[in-house]
Amino acid sequence: MRQHVNPLSQFFQLPLALPSKSILFKDSLYPIHLDIGSAKGEFLIELASKYPKWNFLGLEIREPLVNSSERKRKKLELHNLKFLYCNVNVSLDEWLSGLDYDQLKRVSIQFPDPWFKRKHMKRRVLQKSLLNSIARYMCKDGELFIQSDIFNLISSMMDVIDTSTYFDRKDLQGLKWLNKNPYKAYTDRELFVIKKNLPIYRAMYIRNSTSLSTN
Numbered sequence: 001m002r003q004h005v006n007p008l009s010q011f012f013q014l015p016l017a018l019p020s021k022s023i024l025f026k027d028s029l030y031p032i033h034l035d036i037g038s039a040k041g042e043f044l045i046e047l048a049s050k051y052p053k054w055n056f057l058g059l060e061i062r063e064p065l066v067n068s069s070e071r072k073r074k075k076l077e078l079h080n081l082k083f084l085y086c087n088v089n090v091s092l093d094e095w096l097s098g099l100d101y102d103q104l105k106r107v108s109i110q111f112p113d114p115w116f117k118r119k120h121m122k123r124r125v126l127q128k129s130l131l132n133s134i135a136r137y138m139c140k141d142g143e144l145f146i147q148s149d150i151f152n153l154i155s156s157m158m159d160v161i162d163t164s165t166y167f168d169r170k171d172l173q174g175l176k177w178l179n180k181n182p183y184k185a186y187t188d189r190e191l192f193v194i195k196k197n198l199p200i201y202r203a204m205y206i207r208n209s210t211s212l213s214t215n
């Protein structure tokens with residue numbers, strides 16, 4: 001399977017109409033945790049099994065990964081979890097607009113593709129427009145969790161978030177980074193980095209009451 005796909009290629013610019021929450025989940029009124037770039041899906045499978053009164057949605061641009069995550073989900077008969085194929089930068093805003101007020105409570109962006117070269121920075125997933133979509137539909141006090149093993153990448157995500165003013169960094173009482181995944185589950189990449197004993201930069205942001213400007 002290809003390691004990276006170019007999210008800016010014409011093929012991935014086509015907006016996909018994602019099924020509404022009432023089709024995705026058995027009880028569509030539960031709070032929602034959205035994981036962006038869900039890859040093999042293990043992180044959300046673990047959370048969905050542990051927390052039946054939450055709904056979990058994993059979005060992923062590599063379709064074969066979505067298909068295999070869905071096969072695992074179906075085998076486990078998890079009806080509070082769904083994996084969907086899309087480019088979040090193109091298709092997420094429309095889906096979020098169909099949620100009930102205060103329903104989007106958690107968003108995680110974990111080890112997103114780094115796209116190191118300057119000319120490729122526009123391929124990075126956390127762009128201002130995506131952050132604005134999350135901020136527009138997330139409830140007050142909702143959580144935006146980001147983590148990466150690449151310092152430059154976490155810094156650039158934090159720049160996007162801090163510039164927006166819609167989120168406040170959670171006070172870690174003197175610590176610079178969270179030392180564990182706050183949801184007590186691990187992603188594939190996270191386990192790989194832990195095994196290699198490399199640093200992980202984790203930051204939690206909380207949606208404040210600043211409303212979005214219209215422009």
Ligand SMILES: C[S@@+](CC[C@H](N)C(=O)[O-])C[C@H]1O[C@@H](n2cnc3c(N)ncnc32)[C@H](O)[C@@H]1O
Binds near residue numbers: 005038086187188189
């Ligand atoms: C490095 S992987 C990390 C996967 C997983 N979060 C983890 O920590 O193990 C980043 C994932 O984000 C996906 N991705 C990148 N850009 C995306 C986009 N615009 N929309 C949806 N998924 C995207 C990639 O295909 C890849 O599976």
